[in-house]
Amino acid sequence: MVLSTIPLARLNGPEDPRTRAPSTAASSSIPVISPLASQPVSEEVARLLSTSIDTVAELEILLFLHRRPDGEWDPNAAADLLYLDRGLSQKIFRKLHTKGFLTFRDDPYLLYRYAPPKDVIATIDKLAGLYTERRLMVIAMVAARRPSSVQLFSNAFKLRRGGR
Amino acid sequence: MFAGLVYALCAVTALSCAILLLRGFSRSGARLLLWGGLCFAALTVNNVLVFVDLILVLEVNLFTWRNAAAVAGMGVLVWGLIWDAH
């Protein structure tokens, strides 16, 4: 099996703060950036990105699993393959499961399988295609997401401002 | 006596949470943090009033006031959780 060329450097740490948009109290929609005016981003893909994908690492893992729909994955194995922190990988797998993209079984040990709801399968296919063709644009869309108010609530308890 | 100490600690904790959330609101403008901050401010008042009631013997029973503060605080928080949490 050949791994597709994932730019691994992007997965190795927190997102570049320069790509983070300053948070404002304005609307919570993400900007649909379409440098190639001939092909606008489809609405379902934009909605999927804005509602269900919080970070680039999540996107990478989701698409990693999308390319291997028949496999069952242990988060640690995926982490090692993608050069991700194992704890982060476990967290993302749990998040993706909560969001409905994955199922899991517990024996012999925790294994996840790609299993999105039927109405979302086609959208993820489109997203995967879009990511292959216009990777930077998709990353910019994810990075430009303003943090949810829930995330801001939690971040408020960070005593030092460094995390911003 | 120990009870008073406990409620004083709770008041300080609630005040800290209120300050952190209101600071977060001033930075981000996210209304959920405003409601959360106001909730913990009201809980601070609630704990302070319980402390006062227990430690200082006043003629006026603060029972209704401290419960009004708590219900106002929790009401504001739940309102915010319903409408402004996304």
Place this chain on the structure above:
Amino acid sequence: MNQFLLGAIAALCLTAGVFFFRFWRETQDRLFLFFSLAFLIEGVNRTVLALSDNPREGDPFFYLVRLGSFLIILYAIWDKNRSAGTDAESEASP
């Protein structure tokens, strides 16, 4: 009136606890798990208070339980700052 207030406080605490539980499930952010626990415990505490014939917050049971729930919140804040910047919480945009 007071009975109503006590009952309302208890119900609102429990509701908040459930909301925080949901946020924990959605974000996997431990802070919400702790806040959920704290508010659920406090909700139960206030329920017992509301149901008692002579609600007295000076009773050891009530203030010890409240102490417990506030200690959980303090722990949540400490935990948040201990791990800030080193784990996945920082991977979300600020």
